[in-house]
Amino acid sequence: MRTGVYGGTFNPIHLGHVHILEEFITRLSLGRVLLIPAGTPPHKQAPDLAPGWRRAAMCRLAARALPQGRVEVSLLELERRGKSFTSDTLAQLHQRHPEDELYFLMGEDMFLTVDHWHEAGSIFRLANLCASPRSPDGMEKLLAKKAELEAQGARCFVEDIPFWDVSSTKVRELAAAGENLERLVPPAVAEYIVEQGIYRQARRM
Numbered sequence: 001m002r003t004g005v006y007g008g009t010f011n012p013i014h015l016g017h018v019h020i021l022e023e024f025i026t027r028l029s030l031g032r033v034l035l036i037p038a039g040t041p042p043h044k045q046a047p048d049l050a051p052g053w054r055r056a057a058m059c060r061l062a063a064r065a066l067p068q069g070r071v072e073v074s075l076l077e078l079e080r081r082g083k084s085f086t087s088d089t090l091a092q093l094h095q096r097h098p099e100d101e102l103y104f105l106m107g108e109d110m111f112l113t114v115d116h117w118h119e120a121g122s123i124f125r126l127a128n129l130c131a132s133p134r135s136p137d138g139m140e141k142l143l144a145k146k147a148e149l150e151a152q153g154a155r156c157f158v159e160d161i162p163f164w165d166v167s168s169t170k171v172r173e174l175a176a177a178g179e180n181l182e183r184l185v186p187p188a189v190a191e192y193i194v195e196q197g198i199y200r201q202a203r204r205m
Contacts, residue, residue: 001032002103003100005090005127006021008037011172013035013168015166016163016165021066022067032070034074035059035063036073037077038084052075056073059073061192090126101128103127104123107132110131111158124149124153128155133161134163139158171185171193181193
């Protein structure tokens with residue numbers, strides 16, 4: 001089975017994530033996607049990071065609106081102690097699903113730096129690298145990086161998916177101010193954030 005692996009802090013998951021996920025499912029003919037909220041990101045500072053179980057809950061709510069049965073939320077990284085490295089996650093997934101072909105989905109910034117990540121060679125061996133642009137000249141940069149990575153043995157897919165200008169930072173800022181989250185996150189996620197007061201609480205701490 002072609003299995004997509006889509007990781008991130010998802011703090012919170014938003015419509016930009018959902019859009020990219022839907023496009024990759026269609027363009028790469030993915031049989032399923034594992035949506036993996038990060039535990040302790042090794043490369044990112046997140047002072048207002050919501051608890052893992054809340055981020056996972058929001059991912060589940062978002063997944064319900066996606067193609068039925070194709071998107072599953074995995075707690076693999078949240079259950080792992082210490083920092084979460086992509087190479088470890090892909091190795092575990094390969095052990096659990098040895099017959100699956102893994103497609104690691106990422107944005108522009110991640111793709112442009114992936115060869116400098118922890119055990120990059122293992123990442124190249126275990127999964128196809130799949131990227132989409134997040135800037136006006138992103139495709140040009142991604143295609144140049146694709147050639148560079150493939151020279152190092154990676155298998156890459158670069159898709160020109162239209163970029164939605166939505167960020168988790170913006171969602172958190174609006175949530176902290178009690179503003180409307182419509183058109184930024186799936187309706188069920190917006191309702192959950194408001195009902196639980198997630199980022200309003202984080203801002204007061």
